[in-house]
Amino acid sequence: MNENFFPGFIALRNKRCLVVGAGNIAHKKIAKLLNYGAKVKVITREIKKEEIKNLEGVEVVIGDFTEKDLENVFLVVAATDNPDFNEWIYKLCEERNILINNITSKNSMNFRFSAVYEDENIQVAVSAKGYPKKSVVIRNRIAEFLKGIKF
Ligand SMILES: C[C@@]1(CC(=O)O)c2cc3[nH]c(cc4nc(cc5[nH]c(cc(n2)[C@H]1CCC(=O)O)[C@@](C)(CC(=O)O)[C@@H]5CCC(=O)O)C(CC(=O)O)=C4CCC(=O)O)c(CCC(=O)O)c3CC(=O)O
Numbered sequence: 001m002n003e004n005f006f007p008g009f010i011a012l013r014n015k016r017c018l019v020v021g022a023g024n025i026a027h028k029k030i031a032k033l034l035n036y037g038a039k040v041k042v043i044t045r046e047i048k049k050e051e052i053k054n055l056e057g058v059e060v061v062i063g064d065f066t067e068k069d070l071e072n073v074f075l076v077v078a079a080t081d082n083p084d085f086n087e088w089i090y091k092l093c094e095e096r097n098i099l100i101n102n103i104t105s106k107n108s109m110n111f112r113f114s115a116v117y118e119d120e121n122i123q124v125a126v127s128a129k130g131y132p133k134k135s136v137v138i139r140n141r142i143a144e145f146l147k148g149i150k151f
């Protein structure tokens with residue numbers, strides 16, 4: 001059984017977020033964080049997904065991630081394709097009380113992204129407790145349902 005997380009909504013406006021790695025999934029997660037006003041810094045050995053450089057407001061640093069990079073950071077996304085490396089980042093964040101999302105695990109994190117439905121009036125965030133395929137199916141069903149409702 002995956003850990004039961006607190007379901008909540010966070011104001012990310014001007015919060016310092018760090019993404020380690022710059023591949024396809026990093027790109028998706030960075031774009032989502034930026035949509036909510038986060039200040040995003042990316043540390044990576046190489047930029048695999050070039051589009052990351054074109055995202056407005058992102059600071060990209062080429063180099064190796066070190067523990068010092070966690071200073072004053074609110075939320076970290078361990079977004080490399082190396083599960084052991086992401087796991088190490090997770091442990092460092094847990095020790096420092098930092099929110100951490102890990103793209104190569106279901107449990108080695110304290111913050112999961114959810115499948116989102118959003119319009120001008122409401123936000124619905126679905127988590128299937130670590131199983132994204134399920135949460136996407138449910139979110140899509142909810143979106144259909146909400147189309148037929150007037151508030
Ligand atoms: C635990 C979690 C941690 C996290 O990343 O936050 C996690 C983990 C993992 N995802 C993996 C794979 C895929 N994930 C997606 C998509 C999404 N994944 C998201 C969330 C989460 N994914 C968190 C749990 C959410 C919950 O609790 O329900 C969504 C909902 C939100 C978002 O990412 O923003 C977003 C849909 C966005 C949307 O449509 O709105 C796709 C499809 C695609 O990319 O199109 C694939 C491709 C493969 C496939 O088809 O399965 C693998 C590798 C599995 C493997 O290799 O075997 C892991 C690691 C593992 O499972 O160990």
Ligand SMILES: NC(=O)C1=CN([C@@H]2O[C@H](COP(=O)(O)OP(=O)(O)OC[C@H]3O[C@@H](n4cnc5c(N)ncnc54)[C@H](O)[C@@H]3O)[C@@H](O)[C@H]2O)C=CC1
Binds near residue numbers: 023045046048082103
């Ligand atoms: N959580 C999610 O929503 C999803 C997770 N996944 C998982 O995510 C993994 C990564 O997928 P992609 O982003 O498509 O891979 P990718 O190959 O596009 O990117 C990997 C990135 O990690 C970087 N990297 C690797 N080792 C590093 C290190 N030591 N330090 C800094 N950067 C490092 C690489 O330079 C590259 O930029 C997949 O193997 C899969 O297991 C896949 C789909 C969705």
